[in-house]
Amino acid sequence: MRIRSIKPEFWRSDDIDALSIPDRLLFIGLWSYVDDNGVGLFSIKNIVGDLFAGDMLRDSNETLIRVKEGLKALFERSLIEIYSQDGNNYLAITNWGKHQRVPNPNKPRYPRPSADSETPLYLFNESLIRPHESLCTGTGEQRNRGTEEQIPPIAPQGGRSESESHEPTSEPTREFEQFWALYPNHDYPDAAVREFKRVLRRTGRERVTLPALLQGAQMLRDEHRDSRYIPAASKWLHDGGWKNEPKPRAQQRAPAASRSQQNLDHNRQVVERALALEQEQKQRQQTSKELTA
Numbered sequence: 001m002r003i004r005s006i007k008p009e010f011w012r013s014d015d016i017d018a019l020s021i022p023d024r025l026l027f028i029g030l031w032s033y034v035d036d037n038g039v040g041l042f043s044i045k046n047i048v049g050d051l052f053a054g055d056m057l058r059d060s061n062e063t064l065i066r067v068k069e070g071l072k073a074l075f076e077r078s079l080i081e082i083y084s085q086d087g088n089n090y091l092a093i094t095n096w097g098k099h100q101r102v103p104n105p106n107k108p109r110y111p112r113p114s115a116d117s118e119t120p121l122y123l124f125n126e127s128l129i130r131p132h133e134s135l136c137t138g139t140g141e142q143r144n145r146g147t148e149e150q151i152p153p154i155a156p157q158g159g160r161s162e163s164e165s166h167e168p169t170s171e172p173t174r175e176f177e178q179f180w181a182l183y184p185n186h187d188y189p190d191a192a193v194r195e196f197k198r199v200l201r202r203t204g205r206e207r208v209t210l211p212a213l214l215q216g217a218q219m220l221r222d223e224h225r226d227s228r229y230i231p232a233a234s235k236w237l238h239d240g241g242w243k244n245e246p247k248p249r250a251q252q253r254a255p256a257a258s259r260s261q262q263n264l265d266h267n268r269q270v271v272e273r274a275l276a277l278e279q280e281q282k283q284r285q286q287t288s289k290e291l292t293a
Contacts, residue, residue, distance in 0.1 A: 001050060004031040004100055015077060026051070026070040027079060030093060036105035038096030039112055042082050042089035044068060045181045053182055053221065057214055060178045083117035175200065175210050182217040183233045184224065191234035199237050208242070216242030 006028065010016060016024055029051040034040040040047075048056055048067050055063040071091075074080045081092040090110050093099060176196050180189070199208050220241070224230050231241070 001032045002036070004028075007099075010099070015079060018077065019073065020070075022066060023070045023073050026067065027074055030074075030080065030091070031100060034091065034093055034096075035109045036102045037108035037110065037112060038093040038100070039108065039110040040091050041110065042091040043186075044071070045177075046186070047071075049181045049184070049221070053218060056178065056181050057218065060174075060181070064177075064181075081113050083113045085111055085114070085117050173197070178210070179213050179217055180233070182214055182221060183236070184217075184221045185230040185232055185236075187232040188234055192232065192237065195234040195237040212242050213237075216244070219244075 016027070019027065030040070030047070033047060033050055044064070044067060048063060052063050052067065055066075071080070071082075075082055079094055081094055083090055083092070088110075090113070092113055173196075176193055179196060180186070180192070183192075196213075199213070200210065202208055216236075220230060220236070230236075231239070236242075
């Protein structure tokens with residue numbers, strides 16, 4: 001997430017005025033979601049997790065519907081572009097330079113749309129706004145070919161690549177969708193689905209509740225800004241990561257005064273002591289005169 005600015009003319013724009021207020025907020029949030037090139041991965045779970053994590057905890061279905069319909073509205077008004085390139089789906093802010101001036105931008109992480117880009121129109125069919133949309137990308141036939149066996153049961157921490165961040169091909173549950181939207185590392189989703197189901201099947205003293213997992217995922221998101229240092233969800237679930245206590249926030253030390261400021265403080269103290277001694281001496285002289293009078 002990145003710091004962005006909003007120009008005053010944004011609020012008077014006819015394009016923005018035509019949007020609902022929630023869609024305006026979503027559009028502004030996307031500016032922080034995309035990179036300095038104005039592009040981000042088109043991943044609804046990532047967008048919801050970064051921009052509306054609290055809403056997702058309170059009402060996951062309503063949040064998913066609102067964000068999906070908002071993205072559709074922004075796309076139809078040409079405020080964002082959604083396209084496929086090299087097998088990945090991307091979201092780009094249209095006229096990015098008009099909305100943001102980024103000084104010293106970082107190297108672009110994702111490609112801008114080009115003549116070779118394709119628009120995945122299927123993303124805006126009826127299934128986009130279904131309350132209980134599955135996170136699956138493959139068809140039932142593809143899943144029967146044993147695709148989920150290609151993912152290791154417990155994924156190693158770190159060393160992920162963008163090609164490994166994809167949707168699960170095994171069947172997730174509604175509970176897993178809530179957890180997946182919050183958990184910051186989206187590597188090895190199939191392994192995460194299997195481990196998630198295994199954890200929730202525990203009974204007796206080892207029983208784990210969904211709120212405990214959601215709370216743990218939110219805590220992990222709050223503590224870490226860089227998902228590269230967060231274990232894959234399957235490993236986190238296997239290791240009982242939701243049991244970890246939140247790390248205490250490091251106390252901020254007061255910045256050390258500069259040498260010039262230290263000199264000024266020293267000189268002020270010297271002057272104050274000199275004035276105090278002079279005042280004390282005058283007071284003694286006055287007292288002495290009164291006694292001899």
